Amino acid sequence: MPDSPHPAAFDDQAVAAVEAHATAALAGARTVEEVRAAQAEVLGKRGSLTAFNAALGSLPPAERKRSGARLNELRARLQARADARRAELEQVERAARLEAERLDLTETLPGARSGSLSLITQTQDALEDTFVGMGFVVAEGPIVESDWHSFDALNIPKAHPARSGFDTLYVDWGEPESTLLRPHTSPVQIRLMQSQPPPIYAVMPGRVYRKDTPDARHTPSFSQIEGLVVDRGITFGDLAGTIDTFTKAYFGPTINARLRPAYFPFTEPSAEFEITCSICEGAGCRTCSQTGWIELGGCGMVHPNVFRAAGVDPEVWTGFAFGFGIDRLAQMRYEIADMRVLADNDLRFVTQF
Ligand code: PHE
Numbered sequence: 465m466p467d468s469p470h471p472a473a474f475d476d477q478a479v480a481a482v483e484a485h486a487t488a489a490l491a492g493a494r495t496v497e498e499v500r501a502a503q504a505e506v507l508g509k510r511g512s513l514t515a516f517n518a519a520l521g522s523l524p525p526a527e528r529k530r531s532g533a534r535l536n537e538l539r540a541r542l543q544a545r546a547d548a549r550r551a552e553l554e555q556v557e558r559a560a561r562l563e564a565e566r567l568d569l570t571e572t573l574p575g576a577r578s579g580s581l582s583l584i585t586q587t588q589d590a591l592e593d594t595f596v597g598m599g600f601v602v603a604e605g606p607i608v609e610s611d612w613h614s615f616d617a618l619n620i621p622k623a624h625p626a627r628s629g630f631d632t633l634y635v636d637w638g639e640p641e642s643t644l645l646r647p648h649t650s651p652v653q654i655r656l657m658q659s660q661p662p663p664i665y666a667v668m669p670g671r672v673y674r675k676d677t678p679d680a681r682h683t684p685s686f687s688q689i690e691g692l693v694v695d696r697g698i699t700f701g702d703l704a705g706t707i708d709t710f711t712k713a714y715f716g717p718t719i720n721a722r723l724r725p726a727y728f729p730f731t732e733p734s735a736e737f738e739i740t741c742s743i744c745e746g747a748g749c750r751t752c753s754q755t756g757w758i759e760l761g762g763c764g765m766v767h768p769n770v771f772r773a774a775g776v777d778p779e780v781w782t783g784f785a786f787g788f789g790i791d792r793l794a795q796m797r798y799e800i801a802d803m804r805v806l807a808d809n810d811l812r813f814v815t816q817f
Contacts, residue, residue, distance in 0.1 A: 479538060482512045486542050490549045499553060503546045513539055583806060583817045584687055587794040588669050591689050594713050595667040598706070600691070603666045605652030607673075608635055611642055613651035617773035618730040626729050631675035633684075645673035649690035650730060653766075653785055656692060657774035662781050663695040669790065680751055680802045681758075687790035688761070694776065694783035700733065700765055703784035707737055707763065715739065715797060722757070731764025731785055742796045751801050758796055761788035 489502035506512055516535055520528050581589075592602050605613075620627050630647035637643040652668040668690040676682040693702065704723060711721040719742060723735040737760050741752035748754040763786035768778035795803045798817070805813045 479516070479534070482506065482516075483538060483542070485512075487545060490542075490545050493549055493553065496550055496553050496557065499546055499550045503542075506542055507539060507546070513542070580814075580817065582814075583794050583798065584791060586817065587797065588687060588689070588790050591714065591790065591793065592667065592669065594710060595689075595691070597713070598709060600665045600667045603652060603656050603668045604670060605646075605649070605655045605668060607646060607671055608637075609644055609646040609651050611644055613654050614644060614646055614648070617654045617770065618650055619767050619769040619773070620729045624729065626727075633673050633675055646670075647674050648672050649688040649787055650785070652690055653692045653730075653770070654774045657694065657771070657776050662776060662783075664783070665693050665695075667691050678804055680804070681792070681795075683791065683803060683807060686792075688787050689790055689793075691763075691786040692766075692783065693785075694766065694771075694781050696781065698765075698782045698784060700784070703735075703763060703765065703786070706784075707786065711739060714793070715742075718745070719796070723763070726762060726764075728762050728764055730767050730770050731762070732767045734762060734764035737761050737763050737786065737788065739796060742799050743801055749801075751795075758792065760792050760796070761786060763787070 486502065486506040489505065490499060493499040493502050504511060508514065513535065520532055520535070523531060596602065614632075615624075615627055615630075616622070632647050633645045634641050635643040635645060649668050649670050649672060652670070656664060656666055656668065669687060671685060672688050673685050676684045678684065691706075693706070707721055707723065711719060719740045721737060721739050723737060726734045726736040728734040738757040739760055740746045741749065741756055741758045743749050743751045744756065746756040748756045752758050763784065766783040766785050771778040771781065771783075791803055791806055794800065794806065800806070
């Protein structure tokens with residue numbers, strides 16, 4: 465109706481057609497981008513609703529008001545529909561993206577094998593089990609330690625030559641040389657005695673650090689398991705019996721243990737704990753420096769000064785302590801000639817355990 469006072473674009477039919485078209489376009493939009501395009505087509509600067517708006521001006525005032533209100537309602541309705549459709553599609557797109565980016569950690573790549581605990585961890589677990597079976601509890605202490613716990617409390621004063629034997633790695637923290645990576649697990653003895661009254665029957669496994677050059681029997685970081693027994697009337701016989709029982713329980717009947725006199729500032733008397741070299745079964749080889757024996761660690765009766773430093777009365781309590789290298793134990797149990805393979809991550813070695 466070109467001569468109508470109402471612009472043709474304004475009749476109900478035209479408005480309904482625009483609404484139907486826009487509604488269909490929004491419903492048919494498959495992406496957020498398509499929603500945006502449909503929205504622009506109707507609601508945008510050059511959209512059909514905007515064209516209606518321009519036509520409003522030529523209407524008589526009463527009509528203009530009514531039609532304006534209708535147009536605004538339609539605009540709001542279409543806007544809401546576009547928003548709803550966009551939210552719906554965003555949700556779908558997000559879900560699709562998450563699905564595409566999902567990393568399935570349980571999926572095994574062709575040729576891959578599932579991992580396993582390192583041999584050191586397996587050995588530590590087995591040692592803990594053995595000692596728990598013998599009536600010990602398992603305790604732990606910090607790896608970054610004070611020099612007091614690591615040395616002074618263990619009867620190794622500042623200038624003592626034994627202190628340099630530990631080749632300690634110091635940490636840049638506090639007073640110079642006051643904080644360190646513990647060179648042995650013996651400081652945990654002190655912490656344990658400070659934290660609970662005797663009787664104590666405990667083993668304390670963990671990582672230790674020394675400025676050692678790696679060779680067949682040494683690595684600068686290794687694990688030890690410390691043992692501490694504090695009770696009334698404990699003797700060296702109890703220590704020897706415990707070592708013997710442990711060796712038979714862990715290695716079986718073919719490996720023998722022996723104690724040889726040694727010196728440690730924190731035990732008196734002290735001994736070295738050696739077992740038959742499992743690589744050569746005692747005949748002598750490169751791993752045992754042709755001796756037939758492998759030193760696993762040290763032991764002895766807890767020095768009274770250590771008891772005093774930890775607040776335990778040496779007149780009432782006696783005890784023994786020991787400390788073994790876990791890596792060394794694994795080396796002997798699994799007959800590993802060179803212990804550097806324990807840290808090499810060579811699959812040919814790792815997959816055997
Ligand atoms: N801490 C000693 C070392 O690392 C071993 C040890 C522990 C000796 C307990 C005696 C008693 O060499």
